[in-house]
Amino acid sequence: FMANGSAKGAAMVTAVAQRLASQRKEIDDTLATFTLSTTQLQEVKAKMRVELERGLKKDTHPTASVKMLPTYVYRTPDGTERGKYLALDLGGTNFRVLVVKIRTGMRNSVRMYNKIYAIPLEIMQGTGEELFDHIVQCISDFLDYMGMKNTRLPLGFTFSFPCNQTGIDKGDLVSWTKGFKATDCEGYDVVDMLREAIKRRNEFDLDIVAIVNDTVGTMMTCAYEDPKCQIGLIAGTGSNVCYMEEMKNIELVEGDEGQMCVNTEWGGFGANDNIEDIRTRYDREVDGGSLNPGKQRFEKMTSGMYLGEIVRQILIDLTKRGLLFRGRITERLKTKGIFETKFLSQIESDRLALLQVRSILQSLGLDSTCDDSIIVKEVCGAVSRRAAQLCGAGMAAVVDKIRENRGLDHLEITVGVDGTLYKLHPHFSTILKDTVRELAPNCKVDFILSEDGSGKGAALITAVARQHMQEQIDKYLYAMRFSDETLRDIMARFRREMENGLGGDTNPTATVKMLPTFVRSIPDGSEKGDFIALDLGGSNFRILRVKVSHEKKQTVQMESQIYETPEDIIHGSGSRLFDHVAECLGDFMEKQKIKDKKLPVGFTFSFPCAHSKLDEAVLLTWTKRFKASGVEGMDVVKLLNKAIKKRGVSDYDADIMAVVNDTVGTMMTCGFDDQRCEVGIIIGTGTNACYMEELRHIDMVEGDEGRMCINTEWGAFGDDGTLEDIRTEFDREIDRGSLNPGKQLFEKMVSGMYMGELVRLILVKMAKEGLLFEGRITPELLTKGKFETKHVSAIEKSKEGLTKAKEILTRLGVEPSEDDCIAVQHVCAIVSFRSANLIAATLGAILTRLKDNKNSPRLRTTVGIDGSLYKMHPQYSRRLHKTVRRLVPESDVRFLLSESGSGKGAAMVTAWASRLADQTRQIAETLAEFRLTKEQLLEVKKRMRTEIQNGLSKNTQSTATVKMLPTYVRSTPDGTGKRFTARPTQCIFLKIGKDGQ
Known part of the structure; x- marks a missing residue:
């Protein structure tokens, strides 16, 4: 009996052992489908390599499963980036907004402030408008939190979904992934959708410079720390790789020089069934139950979003087969998504005892044994190991391609990595690295973890994009950028021209005429009286009545009126022009009820004139589009007096005591407020300068004592070829199309009359060469004069400049991208900066001459300035002052803006002349009794x-x-x-x- 019993027991043990062995075999067979041999991995690498090439080629790109999307990111950071940027990071259930501050020239000098916002499921799978309105609401909250709602920051947008990019700020969504399914988004530009949402909210404005995916952002973040980093890998909720590809291999983008980052979108690998041999029925089950069946097959085998679901499908199958949990399937285990990928990381941790694994399973409603815990751990290991190996095989294909692109036997490169799977899974990174090492033995690949996420990368891409664009334009317009050495050379050239203009022998051939004005002093505070001032220098003619009184303190009262000077008069006869001036003067005097008075008149005539005395001025040449015939070579005071007399003595009479140009008028206006003022500059429609020169240096005027104001007429500087080496093709084109070719060359390089046209010519050429507006050129853009200098001023405003650029370019028929607006703003800055630099150089020559005249170790003086360009351009005055300080360091220069224009200055000169005349009369009366007939x-x-x-x-x-x-x-x-x-x-x-x- 005992023998029979022990035999039966042995049989039972054998049966149990067989059953366990059978179960074990079933489990091993199930998990074997997740085990990839080296040969299989080599095949995956080879197939991936084929798809990489197909994605790059124009003919095969449409059918390639790995899309190899151009990102328009042309280089990685080099450490010179700087500035403050806003970054958005959308790629999962959390949306992050950051402000990133980058200090120049220093790696590891990035400060970030961020806030994380949840994206509810109903928003993720609602409408596109709801999604982007939610994003903008989060941005609004963040900007409020940072107190930055009124600051227009450049923005980089990390958008971690497949996009077709046609520019760095244009990205059409190819398809949603990672659980997103917002309607009316696929096939549309996500940047446009974000801009529209910002407009709908109407609370703030942003300068969206770049859209990138998280992979590119990760590469850029890590490249900022390690310059060898030229690959980005995401191994987290999703899976993707980007890398720096040779431009000559990217057939979707024109150009062969340099590199561009390509977003592989390798999650789509396998869509053409080329990895069906390694897909399991669990992969197919997961794919079938996803939001996008048949798509992103490689991602569904490798990414954190799906690994937990694969494990759940395996556990259900093993349980159904009685191999787990005593064959009992709980309702919770049937719930899709209940087994999260984080459980894989926890269960596979070497530090986690089986008891704790069992605890995790119990939290999911699973009553498990120790054997169950072991099996679950094996399942998790098989699924995650396969994922790491597949990523390793794909990475091996990428690094081998880069090595071959560069013709290297051995490649050393760094991969920037981000993603929870890589970061948190205890074995994923090791298996990945081992696989790459095995499959790409000729490549030494280092992996660097992105500590700051792809948001920082978006900011860096924005910084790099702006810098790259500026470098392109700088290279294109390099001739307009001057070093201080060049500016000092220009100073020396102008100084020589000044001396030529002052010399009796050299003046006839000098381009800078250095005309004596017979104004011998600036106002001294004793001026008083009632004066008329005329101001003619452009299409608007201004008449002022200036009353200077001395009751308690010296005060100036001014009343003025502006009269238009039509084009037909500007280009007509001289008699018509001066008849018009006389008519306007009569009208003004009638309105002022002073026709019966003979008031002293000062005439600001803003054109080059030769003076023999204060009230005589012979016009040398017209400038600023004036072309009235019969005036050049004539005394303009006589012409005006003749026009006044033609009206008859019954109309009115005027005593024209002084004629000055606007530059002298400006100096006298500012000299009234600051008696140290001894230089006057106009930087407006035209440009010119005057200053107080020692009489002993002025050969054209007799006498050695005292000083006299010299009208430099510096607009003609360079007419003899002195500036030919710094003039550009655009300057020559401006000159050829002007009313006075070959004349006023310096003025055509710096003044407001020509600045807008210079910018227009540059934009047209850049558009023709495909650098702007996608090569489109509109009739408006081709029209001379359509791009005005006031547009340059508007575009260079710090806060609203890019918005203004878009408005102005839109009016010109162009539909500019954000990149276009930034580029146009940069062109405007280069052109206006050149103007400020050239003015600073010529002014520097005047200041050094004043310093030498005074034989002083340090010059202290005031420069009076007027002109619309100086007044209205938001950056011009600061740039000018800064450059002057650099070029003339031994000086303390105060720049005083003329608030009242040069008309008041003409009145001051007239007051001075009137005072001089009064003094002469009083002396004559005193000496009269000594005169004998x-x-x-x-x-x-x-x-x-x-x-x-x-x-x-x-x-x-x-x-x-x-x-x-x-x-x-x-x-x-x-x-x-x-x-x-x-x-x-x-x-x-x-x-x-x-x-x-």
């Missing part, structure tokens, strides 16, 4: 003759006023040395008395 002198002669006779006569001598006293000297010497004989003559001494005659 011819009749008076003849009368004196007659009286003297009578008195001489009275003095000689004995009878009248006693009462004579002229006493005629004898001296007894009877002759003068005869030169012989002999004793002389007295002759009957005698020397008489006249003693003139005082009898009132």
